[in-house]
Amino acid sequence: MKVVEKFTSINGEGTRAGELAVFIRFKGCNLKCSYCDTMWANELACPYQEETPADIVNYVLATGIRNVTLTGGEPLLQKEIKELIHHLLKAGVRVEIETNGSVSLTDFCEERPVFTMDYKLPSSGCESQMILENMELLVSDDTVKFVTGSQEDLQKAMEVIRTYDLTNRCHVYFSPVFGSIEPVQIVNFMLEHQLNDVRLQIQMHKIIWDPNERGV
Ligand SMILES: C[S@@+](CC[C@H](N)C(=O)[O-])C[C@H]1O[C@@H](n2cnc3c(N)ncnc32)[C@H](O)[C@@H]1O
Ligand SMILES: Nc1nc2[nH]cc(C(=O)O)c2c(=O)[nH]1
Numbered sequence: 001m002k003v004v005e006k007f008t009s010i011n012g013e014g015t016r017a018g019e020l021a022v023f024i025r026f027k028g029c030n031l032k033c034s035y036c037d038t039m040w041a042n043e044l045a046c047p048y049q050e051e052t053p054a055d056i057v058n059y060v061l062a063t064g065i066r067n068v069t070l071t072g073g074e075p076l077l078q079k080e081i082k083e084l085i086h087h088l089l090k091a092g093v094r095v096e097i098e099t100n101g102s103v104s105l106t107d108f109c110e111e112r113p114v115f116t117m118d119y120k121l122p123s124s125g126c127e128s129q130m131i132l133e134n135m136e137l138l139v140s141d142d143t144v145k146f147v148t149g150s151q152e153d154l155q156k157a158m159e160v161i162r163t164y165d166l167t168n169r170c171h172v173y174f175s176p177v178f179g180s181i182e183p184v185q186i187v188n189f190m191l192e193h194q195l196n197d198v199r200l201q202i203q204m205h206k207i208i209w210d211p212n213e214r215g216v
């Protein structure tokens with residue numbers, strides 16, 4: 001598996017935000033979101049370490065931390081990802097996968113990690129790649145995350161939430177494209193449209209550390 005970085009930190013996002021977590025970041029992505037904060041990991045020339053699922057499980061267990069987030073890049077594109085999920089779950093670790101909404105989840109629903117799945121909004125430039133069938137596969141521990149950069153994005157996110165009744169299916173988060181929309185605009189939109197059960201979340205690690213710092 002192509003690992004570009006692995007580190008321990010607090011999870012800066014998602015339902016376990018603020019808890020300790022181990023991060024495994026994989027190389028490569030099939031999308032090119034306008035705002036991507038880890039584009040470096042998607043470049044062909046990005047150096048990586050070839051690791052087996054067993055190497056990764058050993059690293060995770062040695063940290064003594066019970067949460068692991070598999071991210072990237074797009075983690076579900078790694079050939080051995082199913083095997084890795086299997087071994088991590090068997091070892092009793094909580095597995096969260098950050099995925100971009102353009103990879104089918106059908107193959108990952110038997111032995112289940114927790115999914116934090118983006119719905120890519122218009123300002124990302126990648127909305128046409130969304131696999132809408134994925135919405136039907138989400139369960140109550142999963143999350144749909146809308147990273148919003150504009151009023152148009154907020155409007156579209158609301159439509160998607162209503163179409164798929166997302167707040168009755170799973171967690172729903174709004175997160176600002178870091179530094180490009182004022183969080184208060186998101187709050188005002190939520191108030192104006194009475195978006196109950198939607199949660200605003202700001203990437204905590206970008207406030208604790210320099211927003212461009214890697215490995216945190
Ligand atoms: C770097 S991606 C990797 C996982 C997967 N490719 C995806 O897009 O979900 C991890 C998360 O960071 C979010 N993200 C990337 N750049 C961001 C930015 N500039 N501001 C806020 N969130 C961002 C993505 O939308 C995604 O939810
Ligand atoms: N601390 C911290 N929390 C995170 N949660 C999701 C991350 C990601 O890049 O997917 C991330 C990250 O890069 N750092």
Ligand code: SF4
Pocket residue numbers: 029030031032033036037038039042072073074100
């Ligand atoms: S899908 Fe994720 S990793 Fe890929 S470009 Fe978009 S934000 Fe970056």
Ligand SMILES: [Mg+2]
Pocket residue numbers: 037038
């Ligand atoms: Mg990140």
